[in-house]
Amino acid sequence: MSKEALLKLENKELTLPVIVSSENERAVDIRALRKETGYITYDEGYGNTGSCQSSITFVDGENGILRYRGYPIEQLAENSDFVETAYLIIYGELPTKEQRKKFRELLSEHAFIHERMVYLFENYPRDAHPMAILGAMMSALGCYYPTLATNDSKLDLENFDDAAATALSKIRTIAAMTYRMSRGLPIIYPKRDLGYCENFLHMMFSEPYDLYECPPIVAKALNMILLLHADHEQNCSTSTVRMVASSGANLFASAAAGICALWGPLHGGANMAVIKMLTDIHESGDDGSKFIEAAKTGKARLMGFGHRVYKNFDPRAKIIGRLADQLLDALGIDDPLLDIARKLADTALKEDYFIERKLYPNVDFYSGIIMRAIGIPLNMFTVMFAIGRMPGWIANWHEVASNPKGRIYRPRQIYTGPTTRDYVPIDQRG
Numbered sequence: 265m266s267k268e269a270l271l272k273l274e275n276k277e278l279t280l281p282v283i284v285s286s287e288n289e290r291a292v293d294i295r296a297l298r299k300e301t302g303y304i305t306y307d308e309g310y311g312n313t314g315s316c317q318s319s320i321t322f323v324d325g326e327n328g329i330l331r332y333r334g335y336p337i338e339q340l341a342e343n344s345d346f347v348e349t350a351y352l353i354i355y356g357e358l359p360t361k362e363q364r365k366k367f368r369e370l371l372s373e374h375a376f377i378h379e380r381m382v383y384l385f386e387n388y389p390r391d392a393h394p395m396a397i398l399g400a401m402m403s404a405l406g407c408y409y410p411t412l413a414t415n416d417s418k419l420d421l422e423n424f425d426d427a428a429a430t431a432l433s434k435i436r437t438i439a440a441m442t443y444r445m446s447r448g449l450p451i452i453y454p455k456r457d458l459g460y461c462e463n464f465l466h467m468m469f470s471e472p473y474d475l476y477e478c479p480p481i482v483a484k485a486l487n488m489i490l491l492l493h494a495d496h497e498q499n500c501s502t503s504t505v506r507m508v509a510s511s512g513a514n515l516f517a518s519a520a521a522g523i524c525a526l527w528g529p530l531h532g533g534a535n536m537a538v539i540k541m542l543t544d545i546h547e548s549g550d551d552g553s554k555f556i557e558a559a560k561t562g563k564a565r566l567m568g569f570g571h572r573v574y575k576n577f578d579p580r581a582k583i584i585g586r587l588a589d590q591l592l593d594a595l596g597i598d599d600p601l602l603d604i605a606r607k608l609a610d611t612a613l614k615e616d617y618f619i620e621r622k623l624y625p626n627v628d629f630y631s632g633i634i635m636r637a638i639g640i641p642l643n644m645f646t647v648m649f650a651i652g653r654m655p656g657w658i659a660n661w662h663e664v665a666s667n668p669k670g671r672i673y674r675p676r677q678i679y680t681g682p683t684t685r686d687y688v689p690i691d692q693r694g
């Protein structure tokens with residue numbers, strides 16, 4: 265296969281190298297384009313643009329494949345847990361027993377937040393959105409742990425292990441404290457002897473006078489939800505993290521920007537939209553049939569269906585759908601929303617409208633049902649996504665910060681405003 269592309273522009277011919285990825289994806293390398301021809305490319309939404317070379321996550325949307333560092337998501341979901349998978353994503357290899365033990369200890373050590381940060385919670389309005397608080401508190405970590413956030417890449421990389429453990433461990437503490445404060449409940453501090461997910465649920469649901477006992481199936485379900493969200497290559501929030509990191513900004517500032525990007529309904533907010541949709545269907549007395557008809561005529565959108573990249577089953581949705589059944593059975597919960605979700609999925613997968621457009625359930629279709637069953641409130645769903653995505657943000661920050669040839673991300677634009685004109689004094693305007 266040719267390793268070059270030939271571009272003819274006006275009367276000039278330019279030979280452009282072709283880059284082939286380790287999974288055989290091909291890209292035309294246009295880095296010399298503007299210098300050689302004066303042209304730039306136009307790709308609003310970046311649907312055809314490789315913004316970086318990365319060795320973290322591989323997605324093949326046509327074939328429904330997702331791999332972290334080469335390991336299929338199905339194998340990780342079956343055999344691993346969130347902390348081990350986070351280590352894999354951040355450091356590139358599955359940990360040895362010793363490495364895993366040390367990583368868990370580091371996460372325990374960094375689980376507490378600076379006591380003065382706890383006072384910050386008191387100043388947010390009681391009804392503030394948890395994602396607004398999470399973004400602000402992630403950024404504030406740079407104030408309270410300044411030695412981990414110097415914006416000197418060399419120094420920040422030397423302290424990377426502590427910064428990564430701080431971000432990964434404290435995001436969970438901050439999330440739980442946000443929930444407690446919003447409910448007017450006393451803050452529950454993390455416990456050293458609990459696993460990552462058990463500790464989060466303890467900080468959410470224990471009371472000073474009554475410890476929460478976590479059923480193993482609940483810890484398993486939460487582990488799975490976080491693991492399945494741990495990275496997803498160059499999505500909106502992750503490319504935002506890389507963009508900010510490219511200026512030399514520290515990990516906490518970059519991750520805070522990722523949290524802001526995730527908040528939007530087209531990205532991390534979709535898991536809430538699914539539950540709202542299922543609730544509306546249930547309250548209207550529909551079993552899902554009328555809703556499918558409305559979706560087919562463009563009058564409604566089947567939330568939790570369709571994906572920009574997956575044109576086949578989202579592999580995460582298959583795993584999460586099975587988990588929803590297991591969890592609700594084990595907890596003896598009869599959730600009418602799960603019945604409606606199943607009916608919607610079964611019907612939609614047989615309908616030409618969805619088949620022709622290659623619309624399949626995505627990760628958000630069942631994740632909300634699981635979070636509801638665990639007791640996570642609706643306005644915390646996107647926060648859960650952020651906790652899960654943290655390993656991916658950390659790994660992507662590291663890839664940018666440690667690239668010796670890295671350049672600041674600075675796209676061009678096609679300017680469509682007025683051409684030059686003279687300043688008009690105010691009394692002559694109108």
Ligand code: CMC
Nearest residue numbers: 530531532534559565566567568569570571572621626628
């Ligand atoms: N229900 C009904 N029709 C749909 C849906 C849907 N969920 N998704 C796409 N379509 C139709 C759309 O109307 C269009 O039809 P036509 O060709 O007749 O105009 C066609 O399918 C192509 O859709 P599109 O909007 O061009 O696709 P996109 O790649 O721009 O959008 C999407 C992808 C995920 C935003 C979209 O499928 C959607 O809005 N889904 C519902 C929201 C959702 O579940 N989002 C979570 C995504 S996964 C989490 C993450 O990675 O952040």
